[in-house]
Amino acid sequence: MDILNTIEAAEYVRLSKPTLDRLRVSGEGPVYAQLGRAVRYRKADLDDWLASRLTRSTSERGAA
Template sequence: MNVLTTEEAAKLLKLSQPTMNRFRVKGDGPVYVKLGGAVRYRQCDLETWLESRTTRSTSEERAA
């Protein structure tokens, strides 16, 4: 299992760390793991989340 920091997850997704933090606060981002006070992301969860964001059109509603 590959576990990533917020910085590593952001780089993998080509997003900023503040965006990852915002996703976490809003509950709209990939699931994450808390290890003590540390936030970690499993690579498989990032891939699942990314796949769930796939859409064909800007007018297409994304399932929640």
């Protein structure tokens, strides 16, 4: 199991660290583990989160 810190996770999903932090705080980001003050992400969870955000067109973004 691959465990990444926030900087590594941000690089993996090609986002900036502040953007990943913002997504985590808003509840829109990938699931994570809080270990004391440290935040960690599993690569598999990052892959799942990315897959859940796939769309075929921009018109699908607002559809629920």
